[in-house]
Amino acid sequence: MLELIDLAKRYGPVVALDGATFTAAPGRILGFLGPNGAGKTTAMRCIFGLARPDRGEVRWDGRPVDRDTRLRFGYMPEQRGLYPRMRVGEQVSYFAQQHGLTRRDADAAATRWLERLGLADRSRAKLEELSHGNQQRVQLAVALVHEPELLVLDEPFSGLDPIGTATMSEVIRERTAAGVGVVFSSHQLDLVEDLCEDVVIIARGRIVAEDTIDALRIGSGRRHLEVEVVGSGASWLDGYTSVTVLARDGDRVKLLVDASVDLDGLLVRARAAGEVIRFAYQPPRLSELFMEAVTTTTTDTPGAAA
């Protein structure tokens, strides 16, 4: 279990983290979301001691994280970086050894992971000779090669093609199934929605939402409703104030409704206007939950949305 407790960090006048607290559980995938500059990367760097928080601490299984603990973590930084002129196989093995593996085990693990990621034949090539996508795969191999108990991936999907994205998702799922805790940040919310059970949303250095996606959906005050009443357009809604019309296409209307809205009453009203051929009630998408969370931070207290 990874715990970030009350992390605060300033860079001069810029507040990067302002009392951020959240946890990541083993065997689960945590999507770490937030607009640019919200503090995601700083929080991740704090986990690896690459940034020193002004306040707060990072714990692993209840104890403060130190260098020995970090050897059991895997990290893929947002700004990718490896040795350009070092051979791929030796490079992956080098990082495995730096995580405590013997040279022999490290070589074997490097071979295994490069094979797994489809780079077996490029093992002796220099990194700079590889395509951008393949360099990304090597970066992932470096993060995974020592079989970490926690994976922290900063924007792992950025710059990947659909095949790369599929491989990345597959590896993340597979690692999670093996009991590894995965924390990853991403702006591709559809991917996050597919992949994650848990999400943490950060804005202006504070955590504004932390829960499972399902719980966030239930907790959200908004619902989507798509209704089609033959021959009546949106007129059946006249005078009804607790819904907002998002879009209208002929008789089909997309509505934003409050969770407290009496759906039965709404359906009765629609039927009274004509034949109802569609009445689809949908929970909000993650992107909407995200927008909702980050735009209301001024009034929210940290973690209040959870």
Next chain:
Amino acid sequence: MSRWRSIRLVARREIIERGRSRGFVLSVAFTTLLVIASMIVPSILFRDDGETMVGVVEPSPAGLVAVLEASGTAIGRTMVIVPYPDDTSADAALAAGEVPLVVRVPADLSTSGEIRFQERVDDTLVHLVTSSVIGLRMSTLLTESGIPPAELVAVQESPTVVTIVDVAERDDSTFLLANIGAVLILVGVFGFGFTVLTGVVEEKQSRVVEVVLATVRARDLLMGKVLGIGILGLVQLLVFVLAALVTASVTGEFGLPTITPGMVILLVIWFVLGYALYATALGFLGALASRMEEASNASTPVTVIAMVSYFVAIFAVTNDPAGLVAQVATYLPVSAPFVVPLRAAFDAIGPIEIVLSMAVTLAGIWVLFTIGARIYAGAVLQSASRMRIRDAWRAAGE
């Protein structure tokens, strides 16, 4: 995992990656060739192996060969006498450069004969042969007059040469050796110190340092880097020295300074100390820059200090190896690596002073590394274009 293993892995990576790079292999090969060439070529061009060839036209007076050899020995030369049957063959040999001169003295010593050169007259050889011929003729004359040969030998003894002040040996060869040492240390500091600098900048620029520092302490990364590149530098130095020794032993002695094992060990120790000091400084200064051009700017103060130290050693210290400047420079870590081997070559420094100077330099390296490692840690993860030392210091300490 122990820190030492982590440092060792960093060092090992540097050695393997740089050791097999074409640049390093070429530079070792090139310098080795340069050493060998610089030793062999002069020995071929200016063959001075203490042997002097002297052509003698036969028939020659009895005893001439013995006298020539004896006078040669007196000034530390081996005279190799080459006999020729007549003037024609002797002149031909002279023209062909087989011998530098030919001596023709009638067998009966009736005249003082001739000393023939091809073009240029060698005064030393003229004196040598002249005195031999005169001596031989005098001896023959006096022997015929009935003076006992033993007395003749006694009066022909050369005067003993002495100097009033017994100055320590300070000939050209010592100077040459000391200079080569200073140059080697300068090359070590600059060549390999700057390899550390570029290595640090490259790691920062490629952002790999973020991945490395997620597991390796910044201090250990810097130390491993300095160590690994230093081992490569040492390998190059040893190849250099070995090439010189082998070449010297193969080509025979040809007036090259006699390299003592003590001198080599001292040179290696100061090479290591000088490198460690300057490479550490260049390493953390490199971390302040984000691009190579900035790094060379940042390193300017170090370059200047190293050059000044080198010139102090070359001019002030060789001029007066036991003087005040030399003594002060011995106890400054920045100049000691250049100054101490030079003073030792001139025999102008005692073992206690050397040990003390090493201790001071080691302490200097430790202090610099402690400060430098913190600045390095504070600076290497920042991507600001150019960091100030003060900001880096603070960034690491908060």
